[in-house]
Amino acid sequence: MTIVNSIEELFAQTAQFNGSIGFVPTMGALHEGHLSLIRQARKNNDFVVVSIFVNPTQFLEGEDLDAYPRKEEADAKICELAGVDVLFMPNTKMMYEADELSITAPAIRGFILEGTKRPSHFDGMLQVVMKLLNLIAYNKPTAFRAYFGKKDAQQLALIMQMVKNYFINVDVVPCDIVRDSDGLALSSRNVYLSKEERIKALALSRSLKKATELVMQKEFKVEVIKEAMFEVLNEVDVEYVALVNRQFQALDEVEIGNTIILVAGVVGTTRLIDNLWI
Ligand code: AMP
Secondary structure, eight states: OEEEOSHHHHHHHHTTOOSOEEEEEEOSSOOHHHHHHHHHHHHHOSEEEEEEOOOGGGSOTTSSTTTSOOOHHHHHHHHHHTTOSEEEOOOHHHHOOSSOOOOOOOHHHHTSTHHHHSTTHHHHHHHHHHHHHHHHTTTOOSSEEEEEEGGGHHHHHHHHHHHHHTTOOOEEEEEOOOBOTTSOBOOGGGGGOOHHHHHHHHHHHHHHHHHHHHHHTTOOBHHHHHHHHHHHTTTSEEEEEEEEETTOOBOSBOOTTSEEEEEEEEETTEEEEEEEEO
């Protein structure tokens, strides 16, 4: 594996690739969730590139940009063991100029849910993903696939829309959520949780499990499902519980095969999200 810290070095590496590239963009502090994306990229491509970049433009004032877990050495080891070819770790200065044009997430998918709680978060996320996709595919690989987790469902929907709207030549591959054995969706932010908070945090996945049980009993009414979820979430400071279709439009009734159930909440000081696709 080659670690590259500059755009020139990255281009020098990808110029030598003669085949497909699988790309996994991350913010580091890698866990099994990231690894599942890397493994899929490894399985289906000739070359695998992983990026680690804690992108400042997607953090809002007062969020955890400075405190965001950084584990470069461990991350490099993990990538190496997973068979990554190139690990790209740029810095902010080489990724951004002082005054840049921006991308704005569309109202329907960008401003609801995460977007209302974190305005401009998605604009910054789309901006950096666009930059990274262009950088990795610069030397025109025979095929280009980028791997994203369903864990960030709204992010995934927006990236797919950006790729479509801007005619970006990449296949976006959605990957399933990886959970701990107790059900907690893996996240780099889980390290912030104390032992007690971690137990409380399990309510998020439990509320989704409750929703599935109701759907399996043929209870499709969103109002009823939400109420049952809120009961499970009584010890969590809930930000939203939502049932939407794949276009992120609110539903009154669950549509099998076209529904995403999302939950976000704060446990202690840690903001957590989780979701389930049915
Ligand atoms: P992050 O480093 O948090 O920006 O995440 C990088 C990528 O890993 C994103 O596409 C995430 O959706 C994905 N990811 C994060 N956590 C998980 C998880 N538990 N399961 C699957 N994918 C995940």
